Amino acid sequence: MTTGDITFHTRKWVRPEDLNANGTLFGGSLLRWIDEEAAIYAIIQLGNGMAVTKYMSEINFVSSARQGDLIEMGLTATHFGRTSLTMRAEVRNMITRKSILTIEKIVFVNLDEDGNPAPHGFTEITYDRDRVPSHHLDLKAPAEKD
Ligand SMILES: CC(C)(COP(=O)(O)OP(=O)(O)OC[C@H]1O[C@@H](n2cnc3c(N)ncnc32)[C@H](O)[C@@H]1OP(=O)(O)O)[C@@H](O)C(=O)NCCC(=O)NCCS
Numbered sequence: 001m002t003t004g005d006i007t008f009h010t011r012k013w014v015r016p017e018d019l020n021a022n023g024t025l026f027g028g029s030l031l032r033w034i035d036e037e038a039a040i041y042a043i044i045q046l047g048n049g050m051a052v053t054k055y056m057s058e059i060n061f062v063s064s065a066r067q068g069d070l071i072e073m074g075l076t077a078t079h080f081g082r083t084s085l086t087m088r089a090e091v092r093n094m095i096t097r098k099s100i101l102t103i104e105k106i107v108f109v110n111l112d113e114d115g116n117p118a119p120h121g122f123t124e125i126t127y128d129r130d131r132v133p134s135h136h137l138d139l140k141a142p143a144e145k146d
Pocket of ligand 1: 054083084
């Protein structure tokens with residue numbers, strides 16, 4: 001198990017298509033961005049493009065953002081399991097300096113080529129690109145594979 005400080009990698013500019021009926025940031029857009037950010041983080045940590053979202057803990061939207069605001073998203077690995085990786089996420093509004101949300105647990109599972117959970121073999125966070133996959137994914141569905 002490894003814990004580390006959150007690193008804020010990705011920034012987003014809140015645009016009209018990201019707003020709810022109240023004129024503030026739509027939660028669904030934010031969750032889509034977080035899930036993608038977590039997928040990228042998991043791929044970099046587990047060295048496998050076949051990692052899927054398994055679980056997200058309670059999400060408490062504590063403040064929001066308006067059109068034109070800049071937000072930043074950060075993640076850190078909090079637990080390396082046998083086939084899973086658990087992360088913690090935080091999103092902040094760069095304009096108001098307020099936290100928008102934190103998610104204590106986002107769990108991704110490392111899959112083999114048949115879509116079954118597979119051991120990833122890692123126990124520590126990498127801060128380099130040493131585990132980034134060096135080949136394209138085989139995107140055929142498991143049932144279509146020979
Ligand atoms: C991911 C999937 C293959 C896992 O199958 P499973 O039968 O739950 O597998 P396992 O019971 O072996 O668990 C796999 C890992 O997930 C963890 N896990 C399972 N359920 C969990 C839960 N509710 N919360 C946290 N972790 C969980 C297990 O602890 C295990 O981790 P470990 O090996 O590090 O100890 C299967 O649930 C699945 O295909 N889900 C859909 C995933 C998906 O499509 N996500 C995209 C959004 S729809």
